[in-house]
Amino acid sequence: MNIHTYEKLWLVGAMLLIVGFIATVTxxxxxxxxxMIDDSEETIDPTQLDEDERFSEPRVEQVGENEYDVYVVARQFMFQPDPIEVPAGSDVTFYVTSADVIHSFSVAGTNVNTMVIPGEVSTMTVEFDEPGEYGIVCNxxxxxxxxxMEAMLIVQPEDEFELEEGEN
Amino acid sequence: MASETSKRELGHDDFDPIGTLALIALYFLLLVFLWLFMYFVEFLGNEPTVVGLI
Known part of the structure; x- marks a missing residue:
């Protein structure tokens, strides 16, 4: 088969491009x-959130030295708890579910963004290195x-952070 | 009007579309640059990001 030199160049270039795409994502x-945020969590009954041990009381919970779990309920038209307060320099795992219809949990201006589906629990772990304030919106x-429908996410300086009474 | 005498034969490798090559090379570089910009600056630079084990 007789392939023109330029065609060979284009073929090799296209291959390199594909390898490059895969390499960056890897x-x-x-x-x-x-x-990615997946659907590996067990499904729950969205009408029975009051009796769910994780979601009956939406809260921030310390689970390790610098690890926190946040249980969030999205409902028309609010997020609970609001504001969500976590310390800087921590790994925070959000468990978000909906009590009524499909919402989303989007920390504005960041890659933390997921759908919230009644019956499903969206789970995501995020590292907060610096103190700051973020808006949470439903998209x-x-x-x-x-x-x-919005809420605040406040990342407090490590030394100022304290879990509120009744939490944990 | 082309006459019989003005006809000329081109061999396979005599065909040399250098302009097309240059244009595609330019598109290629643009594509590579935009991909790197989108992934490393717009996506990974937009922290915090959802992290965890695969």
Whole structure:
């Protein structure tokens, strides 16, 4: 088969491009640790959240030295708890579920962004290195008050952080 | 109008579309640059990111 020199160049270039795409995504997954939010959690009954040990009381809970679990309920048209307060320099795992319709849990301006589906628990772990304040918004249209559905996520300096009474 | 005498034969490797090659090379570099920018600056730079074990 007679292939023109330029065609060979284009074929090799296209192959390198594909290898490059796969290599960068692999670097992201293995080197940086970026992961996807999946549906591996057990399903729950969204009408029985009051009796669910994780979601009956939406809260921030310390589970390790620098590890926190946050149980969040999204409902028309609010997130509970609000604000969510966690310390800087910690690994925070969010467990988010919905009490009514499909919402989303989107920390504005970051890659923390997931759908929240009634009956499903969206689970994601995030590292907060620096103190700061983030807005949380719902980006799935969930009803007439959708545009007002928001909450605050406050990452406090490590030495100022204290879990509120009754929590933990 | 082309006459019989103005016809010329081109061998396989005599065809030399250097302009097309240059244009595609330019597109290629643009694509590589935009991919790197999108992934490393816009995506990974947009911290915090969801992390964990695969």
């Amino acid at each position: 670097y992201g997954a293995v080197g940086v640790g970026v992961t 799935e249209y969930c009803g007439s008050g959708h545009h007002a």
